Amino acid sequence: MPTPEEDVVLKSEIVDRLRATGLKATPQRILIFQELMSRTDHPTAEDLYSAVKQVHATISFNTVYHTLQALTEKEMVSVIRPVVDAARYDPITDLHGHFMCSKCKRIEDQLMEDPNLKQMDSDMKASGRYWIVQSQILWVGLCEACGNARNPDGRNLS
Ligand SMILES: [Zn+2]
Numbered sequence: 026m027p028t029p030e031e032d033v034v035l036k037s038e039i040v041d042r043l044r045a046t047g048l049k050a051t052p053q054r055i056l057i058f059q060e061l062m063s064r065t066d067h068p069t070a071e072d073l074y075s076a077v078k079q080v081h082a083t084i085s086f087n088t089v090y091h092t093l094q095a096l097t098e099k100e101m102v103s104v105i106r107p108v109v110d111a112a113r114y115d116p117i118t119d120l121h122g123h124f125m126c127s128k129c130k131r132i133e134d135q136l137m138e139d140p141n142l143k144q145m146d147s148d149m150k151a152s153g154r155y156w157i158v159q160s161q162i163l164w165v166g167l168c169e170a171c172g173n174a175r176n177p178d179g180r181n182l183s
């Protein structure tokens with residue numbers, strides 16, 4: 026939890042960022058974005074809804090969902106869309122990869138420091154052939170904890 030002073034700073038920063046993209050800084054939008062920024066677990070819209078409901082009891086799931094759409098459109102948040110699971114939201118919009126555990130659904134950030142990868146990304150964007158809205162690298166598998174639970178002796182299954 027931020028201290029009250031930090032909270033004020035953060036809020037005014039969020040207001041500025043919303044306004045810079047042309048979005049109205051409504052209390053609901055501020056709250057939703059602030060909640061997302063405080064998390065590193067890449068929550069679903071559902072997760073964010075349960076969290077902001079604690080603070081703002083009358084907020085609807087629809088408001089949360091549409092706010093996330095608007096923030097995504099304005100590139101203030103990024104979204105990870107696993108093929109079979111619910112979309113997950115991320116306050117980090119710089120190019121980075123994700124590992125997602127197919128069992129516990131944990132998503133971990135993977136920094137992409139490889140210059141070749143960064144080059145590929147900017148080449149794609151500069152090619153003029155596409156209008157790129159998002160670059161995404163997603164690895165799906167079992168995290169260490171879930172992998173160990175499935176294979177308790179640590180034997181190599183392959
Ligand atoms: Zn897992």
Ligand SMILES: [Zn+2]
Pocket residue numbers: 067115117121122123133134
């Ligand atoms: Zn991320």
